[in-house]
Amino acid sequence: MNDDNTLHIAVIGSGGAAMAAALKAAERGARITLVERGTLGGTCVNTGCVPSKILIRAAHVTHLRRESPFDPGLSARAPIVDRAELCEQQQARVEELREAKYQRILRDHPAITVLDGEARFIDAQHLTVKLNEGGEQTVRFDRAFIGTGARPAEPPVPGLADTPYLTSTSALVLESVPKRLIVIGAGFVALELAQAFSRLGSRVTVLARSRLLSGEDPAVSDAVETALRREGIEMLNQTQASQVDYSDREFVLATNAGTLRADQLLVATGRTPNTETLNLAAIGVETAWGAILVDACLQTTVPGIYAAGDCTDQPGFVYVAAAGGSRAAVNMTGGEATLDLSAMPSVMFTDPQLATVGLTEVEALQQGFSVESRVLGMENVPRALVNFNTLGFIKMVAERDSGRLLGVQAVAGEAGELIQTAVMALRARMTVQDIGDELFPYLTMVEGLKLCAQTFTKDVTQLSCCAG
Template sequence: MSVPAFDYDLAIIGSGGGAFAAAIRATNRGKRVLMVERSTVGGTCVNTGCIPSKALLAAAEARHVAVDAFGRFPGLRTSAGPVNMPELVSGKRSLVEAMRSEKYVDLAADYGWKLQHGTAAFAGTAAAPVLNITVPDGTTETVSAQHYLVATGSSPWIPEVPGMDEVDYLTSTSAMELQEVPSSMLVLGGGYVALEQAQLFARLGTKVTMLVRSRLASAEEPEAGNALAGVFSDEGIRVIRRASVSSIRADPASGDVVVSASVSGGQEEFEAARLLVATGRRPVTDNLNLCMVGVETGERGEVLVDGCLRSTNPRIWAAGDVTGHREFVYVAAAHGTLVIENAFEGAGREVDYRHLPRVTFTSPALAAAGMTDKEANQAGIRCVCRVLPLKFVPRALVNRDTRGFIKIVADADTGRIVGITAVGKEAGDIAAAGVYILEAGMTVDQVANLWSPYLTMAEGIKIAAQSFTTDVSKLSCCAA
């Protein structure tokens, strides 16, 4: 009987979406898999990201609807009392624990791979890499694998601002554990985490001010940032654009946080009970000894990978946020699956982000698939665009909330749709439909003449497509 050359076929560092997708795919192919996790099983999404944040956002929206319904719907009398934050957070924890158990810990047992609690670091050489695993009792074990997967995710990034270390600032992780609703809050950042957290706390009763370096949702269409700025203004959230933070301090008298920032060429101070820093995330690669085994990292610490997700060491791969690619759990999961096909089957598949959907779970939500107007122009596409205000979408009228739009970006020469962006209720579903439209290479004319169910938000895609050739203000509400 031959002795295996390695202890495992695949050794994974991390236990999030990318790690689990890889482990499931590898185990189904009969591979011996080791997964090493130094902290809580499940990674960012289930523990500190998607699941807990969206659970709290849903609760905040329910409260907001109760407060706002009287103004939107004649005949309704509703109200909302103070928030019991400990109970709300406890409910969130229960949900997280249940999903962590069912979708992660129990799955590992069902599939039968080894899940090891401990801290992993590479050792050996580039030609013969191994892992040193230090377990909770302090002992260290060295293991070898045919292939390794780094799936250690990312963590909140804190900018180097004078005084930052001297105040008790919050991150998106610690903010979701607060036991009381702050009276006021300053939010640094204008990306998806900042947007979601700002609206979350505003709807729970906090007076929120956002300090944004450029504009809200700066990576998306400018119409999106403008629409959300209007929504936030309606809800009492103050947005300070083009604010460059210069220093932070604590007020000794009140205990509040005071942020000094350059705004429109002048210096201003902003004060609040709490400070939330939501300025982005950075890959977690410290203490992995990647350089020892020939794995190169970028300026932000990300593992540098090729299109197939192979690092500069041909036996070491990376998946998810640690690559510095788009920070979505479904990207990480797709990475994990792709790595197994490439590592063990030589598939040579590359990541394709052309039709990647992205959603910011504000209310109304911001969602998009494909290119923005700017990206299409940069790609050399002579494009034509239409922006459809939601006042022309019957579902939005019925909802009595027409804040938002649907934008289609199309190739002017072929009519092929290359991008769809929406701000509105159920915008994520619009983006999902957009993925299929983009993947099929459909044209504006094709979408304008397809079936679409009346009184759905997705019907807005068809109406937006019709707006390229028709004055939609002259259409009957249910005209095809």
């Protein structure tokens, strides 16, 4: 420790994981030196969650003004989309949140010193920081936390690197809506942005290497694909680009489905951890494909050096990053905390949304469970009926003998708003009988969980509207 006996922690990064670690460690009495080479706030507020959800919401409103289930009784008129104006509104909110949740907090915190520059480990107790304003500074620390996040990955497609393709970062600040957009990728980010730009006016084609959402239950993939095709988005499964060229302001892709052309190309095939400049191998911090390996306590393979978030091998969600940073801080300051991801929710903000928690049926079987599952179509959920939007389903996976809930997958309008109830049910080790017996407010989407649970023992089509 330092001469004043105050534990000194170096925090690299300023996103969800790093901020949580810095604030929790300071709360527990540590002194913090936080190093950030770029913009404070990390991915979520600057180039991820916040701007993408604003874009998606604007696209949703655009879609409803053009087309809704109530058009027989409500006049509809296609809106004029001023993408530059929408982008300005979006970025103003980004800057407002960055100032309120990051810059002001760090500026006013007496225990946190911010260095603007790029950090590199010298050994397990020293960093050198190449300062943005020039020069270098050495930082000695008692513990270190790495929260450097990740960036969009660039797949090794011949010709791609020589073109001005879009990433999930640059697409969010695109000030015009392309007439034709090709999206390479079929995961959460790819599909969210594909639908958003389609609703704003682009003719969108999605290239999936295998199928949409290949890591999800096939029923989930099918339901989402049906919804997106219904909106006019072209889906090309089992399709890969073998060459990308750009000339005369047009992208030309050679694929196994033929030659494709577009005004813009969005590449959303995953993310690459920002770890290559940290000198990790030299000090013994192990990585896999650039991702830092951490244990249940968020410690790396070097004692005293911790990490969390997208730069690690943990799931790439900001709430996982923040939870990991907070728990790492407890461990760095003498406490004991672990990160339990057994009931981790995920949400894809397409329309309908996809929300999941726990095990799929296949995963449960692979883990040796004897399982029973039920699928409830949204036409059985009163909220969906009165919304005149019954696309999708809720699926519950339970242990056969005990009835204990093991997992939930939902494709539905506002599915993200119901999944946390399933998270709490998993945490409480509730059975489907317990869930079916609970009181749920009528005409809410979350009531679908109760109805799905009831299908394990009864025919819900034979129940009155709000039968308990």
